[in-house]
Amino acid sequence: MPFKYREIERNLKKMGFQVVRQKGSHVIFSNGRDTFPVPKSTVQMIYLQEWNVSC
Numbered sequence: 001m002p003f004k005y006r007e008i009e010r011n012l013k014k015m016g017f018q019v020v021r022q023k024g025s026h027v028i029f030s031n032g033r034d035t036f037p038v039p040k041s042t043v044q045m046i047y048l049q050e051w052n053v054s055c
Helices: 005-014 045-051
Strands: 018-023 026-030 035-039
Touching (some): 005 026
Antiparallel strands (some): 018 026, 026 035
């Protein structure tokens, strides 16, 4: 089941991540230790499983 960008953004911010930069359609989130590129479109489950992020 794909997730919308806003759902991912909201949950990453709750987990302490901040937007560091954006290049093209990808937004880069970081918490100082980990960094994740998130496409500003529908995010497939494979990304979430790779990142161990739950929504």
